[in-house]
Amino acid sequence: MIFLTRRATFSASHYYWNPAWSEEKNEQVFGRCANRNGHGHNYTLEVTVAGEPDSVTGFVVDLKWLKNVIEREVLAAWDHRHLNLEVPEFAAIIPTTENIAIDAWRRLEPSVIQAGGAQLSRVRVYETPEIFAEYRGEA
Amino acid sequence: MIFLTRRATFSASHYYWNPAWSEEKNEQVFGRCANRNGHGHNYTLEVTVAGEPDSVTGFVVDLKWLKNVIEREVLAAWDHRHLNLEVPEFAAIIPTTENIAIDAWRRLEPSVIQAGGAQLSRVRVYETPEIFAEYRGEA
Amino acid sequence: MIFLTRRATFSASHYYWNPAWSEEKNEQVFGRCANRNGHGHNYTLEVTVAGEPDSVTGFVVDLKWLKNVIEREVLAAWDHRHLNLEVPEFAAIIPTTENIAIDAWRRLEPSVIQAGGAQLSRVRVYETPEIFAEYRGEA
Amino acid sequence: MIFLTRRATFSASHYYWNPAWSEEKNEQVFGRCANRNGHGHNYTLEVTVAGEPDSVTGFVVDLKWLKNVIEREVLAAWDHRHLNLEVPEFAAIIPTTENIAIDAWRRLEPSVIQAGGAQLSRVRVYETPEIFAEYRGEA
Amino acid sequence: MIFLTRRATFSASHYYWNPAWSEEKNEQVFGRCANRNGHGHNYTLEVTVAGEPDSVTGFVVDLKWLKNVIEREVLAAWDHRHLNLEVPEFAAIIPTTENIAIDAWRRLEPSVIQAGGAQLSRVRVYETPEIFAEYRGEA
Amino acid sequence: MIFLTRRATFSASHYYWNPAWSEEKNEQVFGRCANRNGHGHNYTLEVTVAGEPDSVTGFVVDLKWLKNVIEREVLAAWDHRHLNLEVPEFAAIIPTTENIAIDAWRRLEPSVIQAGGAQLSRVRVYETPEIFAEYRGEA
Numbered sequence: 001m002i003f004l005t006r007r008a009t010f011s012a013s014h015y016y017w018n019p020a021w022s023e024e025k026n027e028q029v030f031g032r033c034a035n036r037n038g039h040g041h042n043y044t045l046e047v048t049v050a051g052e053p054d055s056v057t058g059f060v061v062d063l064k065w066l067k068n069v070i071e072r073e074v075l076a077a078w079d080h081r082h083l084n085l086e087v088p089e090f091a092a093i094i095p096t097t098e099n100i101a102i103d104a105w106r107r108l109e110p111s112v113i114q115a116g117g118a119q120l121s122r123v124r125v126y127e128t129p130e131i132f133a134e135y136r137g138e139a
Numbered sequence: 140m141i142f143l144t145r146r147a148t149f150s151a152s153h154y155y156w157n158p159a160w161s162e163e164k165n166e167q168v169f170g171r172c173a174n175r176n177g178h179g180h181n182y183t184l185e186v187t188v189a190g191e192p193d194s195v196t197g198f199v200v201d202l203k204w205l206k207n208v209i210e211r212e213v214l215a216a217w218d219h220r221h222l223n224l225e226v227p228e229f230a231a232i233i234p235t236t237e238n239i240a241i242d243a244w245r246r247l248e249p250s251v252i253q254a255g256g257a258q259l260s261r262v263r264v265y266e267t268p269e270i271f272a273e274y275r276g277e278a
Numbered sequence: 279m280i281f282l283t284r285r286a287t288f289s290a291s292h293y294y295w296n297p298a299w300s301e302e303k304n305e306q307v308f309g310r311c312a313n314r315n316g317h318g319h320n321y322t323l324e325v326t327v328a329g330e331p332d333s334v335t336g337f338v339v340d341l342k343w344l345k346n347v348i349e350r351e352v353l354a355a356w357d358h359r360h361l362n363l364e365v366p367e368f369a370a371i372i373p374t375t376e377n378i379a380i381d382a383w384r385r386l387e388p389s390v391i392q393a394g395g396a397q398l399s400r401v402r403v404y405e406t407p408e409i410f411a412e413y414r415g416e417a
Numbered sequence: 418m419i420f421l422t423r424r425a426t427f428s429a430s431h432y433y434w435n436p437a438w439s440e441e442k443n444e445q446v447f448g449r450c451a452n453r454n455g456h457g458h459n460y461t462l463e464v465t466v467a468g469e470p471d472s473v474t475g476f477v478v479d480l481k482w483l484k485n486v487i488e489r490e491v492l493a494a495w496d497h498r499h500l501n502l503e504v505p506e507f508a509a510i511i512p513t514t515e516n517i518a519i520d521a522w523r524r525l526e527p528s529v530i531q532a533g534g535a536q537l538s539r540v541r542v543y544e545t546p547e548i549f550a551e552y553r554g555e556a
Numbered sequence: 557m558i559f560l561t562r563r564a565t566f567s568a569s570h571y572y573w574n575p576a577w578s579e580e581k582n583e584q585v586f587g588r589c590a591n592r593n594g595h596g597h598n599y600t601l602e603v604t605v606a607g608e609p610d611s612v613t614g615f616v617v618d619l620k621w622l623k624n625v626i627e628r629e630v631l632a633a634w635d636h637r638h639l640n641l642e643v644p645e646f647a648a649i650i651p652t653t654e655n656i657a658i659d660a661w662r663r664l665e666p667s668v669i670q671a672g673g674a675q676l677s678r679v680r681v682y683e684t685p686e687i688f689a690e691y692r693g694e695a
Numbered sequence: 696m697i698f699l700t701r702r703a704t705f706s707a708s709h710y711y712w713n714p715a716w717s718e719e720k721n722e723q724v725f726g727r728c729a730n731r732n733g734h735g736h737n738y739t740l741e742v743t744v745a746g747e748p749d750s751v752t753g754f755v756v757d758l759k760w761l762k763n764v765i766e767r768e769v770l771a772a773w774d775h776r777h778l779n780l781e782v783p784e785f786a787a788i789i790p791t792t793e794n795i796a797i798d799a800w801r802r803l804e805p806s807v808i809q810a811g812g813a814q815l816s817r818v819r820v821y822e823t824p825e826i827f828a829e830y831r832g833e834a
Binding site for chain 5: 696697698699700701702703748751752753754755757758759
Binding site: 155157159168169170232233234235236237238240241268269270271272273274275 | 561613
């Protein structure tokens with residue numbers, strides 16, 4: 001079993017805001033992230049698939065294919081976007097690094113399953129070099 | 140003469156939009172950056188001062204002082220902010236990396252001049268690790 | 279389950295020395311690290327907690343809280359310190375990267391347990407970008 | 418249990434080519450990597466061993482020893498080499514990142530087993546900062 | 557005056573060999589780089605242009621244009637290539653980092669001159685993170 | 696003219712202390728750096744030489760030679776050392792990043808002059824990735 005990872009980056013805006021709370025409560029919990037004009041990050045996304053290298057190509061998956069899947073399923077929707085305002089899954093849930101990792105998984109998994117052979121193993125999202133969240137699917 | 144540099148980071152949103160142009164023209168020139176919901180970056184700011192090390196302390200400037208100047212003059216206004224909507228200098232000019240570097244210089248220079256001894260030598264702003272702009276003041 | 283990581287850095291001195299050994303034996307085993315004037319590193323500490331994102335905040339833990347825990351429990355004791363001379367746990371055991379990772383875990387775990395919800399999952403310590411040790415607790 | 422990692426780098430050439438295929442088929446599958454003049458990379462190799470820190474030295478393994486093993490078993494054969502033309506294991510299999518990780522494991526494991534105490538736990542190979550493969554041995 | 561930089565990467569093979577010398581002399585001077593099977597690197601190219609930001613766009617140059625120039629003039633010829641065997645300028649001169657920087661300048665300068673406005677200011681080439689060469693044109 | 700740079704790293708301890716001052720004054724000015732048990736850093740040293748590439752070798756200088764000069768003149772004295780206690784030039788002056796850059800220049804320049812051909816152009820010292828000092832010799 002080989003774990004093969006491809007990294008990609010995207011730039012996006014977001015804010016943290018719970019509409020059920022008062023402005024004071026939002027600012028108390030979320031601090032500067034509650035600013036509803038938004039702020040942004042250069043996110044780094046690491047997508048790991050697991051499988052056996054094909055005996056003919058030496059590939060677990062074709063990395064050009066994986067790059068295309070990441071661009072089509074994730075970057076096309078998220079890059080140079082405001083996550084709260086333009087990405088449907090973040091209308092109702094807050095786009096924390098944790099939730100971004102889970103939704104990247106949900107966006108990527110069907111294409112990996114459909115391709116067959118390798119499994120989606122891990123998605124890691126860096127909000128900054130100091131903060132990252134990792135999701136490995138439901139146990 | 141020693142050139143002493145302190146690096147800092149901030150996260151902000153921005154967009155590129157010229158109000159004198161049509162939407163089509165803005166999208167043609169600025170591409171995805173014209174999305175007025177905004178997108179964002181983890182910016183890295185490098186501030187360089189030049190001077191002789193003090194014979195008693197060995198410092199060109201006290202780096203704790205320089206860090207405080209950067210935080211008070213730049214990060215307090217820009218970090219976790221939407222540059223177009225919340226920073227006065229970017230109401231009229233577009234917050235490109237070039238203009239961000241010039242305005243960081245303008246914000247920092249008075250404090251460095253007032254402190255005496257060292258000169259502001261260079262300001263470099265990274266929008267991403269792949270793109271950066273550098274300003275050295277007016278010749 | 280999400281694995282959420284926060285990175286921090288600290289600068290410290292240390293040396294490797296076993297008082298039960300002769301100077302020759304120490305130098306033979308530990309090489310330049312046996313220099314008892316000490317040498318130092320910019321250490322990077324990665325602390326990973328695991329849990330479900332809270333349905334209201336989207337947080338596994340509040341990263342400001344985690345940052346404060348790391349500063350209070352680890353950095354306050356280790357940053358800008360000589361590990362052998364000033365940190366009690368390294369009076370009797372050698373502050374190798376391995377032992378530093380274990381002791382960071384021991385310092386952090388009670389606060390994570392007390393907070394409830396998330397578990398301490400992994401502590402990784404980089405002595406340099408080329409060398410790092412990881413501890414995942416006993417079990 | 419501590420997981421201790423040492424990173425090393427090597428520069429090598431390679432190409433992707435399946436001699437059972439036509440030139441067209443090779444170019445269709447492998448794209449620019451099928452250029453048989455070769456192209457190259459600065460590879461980064463991360464070798465992780467797992468074990469208990471020795472109570473006397475604080476070491477899982479002596480990192481000078483591990484560095485020497487990596488240099489003797491891997492870098493001496495691969496660094497500044499053309500992997501397809503000069504490395505026996507890549508005469509018959511294609512030197513993809515996946516296969517490079519597996520062969521690094523095969524080259525390193527006997528020395529780690531012979532030394533006793535710690536186990537080889539993980540080998541990770543970065544072809545570029547954006548692409549890496551990880552092998553953890555046969556389950 | 558603003559100095560605006562765009563970074564790009566390419567992967568290539570090369571060797572160091574002076575055909576006027578014996579094999580012994582080549583190996584004595586060039587060491588492992590004299591291996592004529594070639595070895596390779598992930599090169600990083602930094603291209604800096606200097607000029608005034610346009611008052612309407614805020615751009616010194618359009619970075620999409622600069623990216624395209626780099627891809628068309630440099631990467632199309634060098635990426636995934638063997639520099640000695642496939643790049644005309646390196647048939648007669650050795651593709652050291654120094655010469656690669658000079659030739660990147662020669663390839664880029666006509667497009668920058670033709671575009672008008674900004675000047676090519678600096679080309680920096682990293683062979684590895686530890687080694688880089690910079691060319692600023694003929695004085 | 697080409698500017699060719701080689702990077703090296705060393706790990707060392709230091710503290711900031713002016714013996715003419717009281718303990719209070721030292722702590723007020725130097726903060727945690729005044730701790731006389733010492734603390735340490737992984738320093739990165741960048742040494743830049745300037746010259747014309749040799750028409751036969753393509754080298755400004757032989758980088759193996761430059762690496763050896765850096766190791767012999769700087770790293771042998773500074774790596775795994777306590778700068779205040781073991782390095783003569785820092786007995787009387789404080790080993791700030793500024794002074795370390797100046798002394799690296801003084802240690803390196805005679806060898807570069809003696810070799811002929813290229814000139815020492817710049818020495819840059821990173822104390823951390825966030826702080827660096829650069830010296831270009833006396834104007």
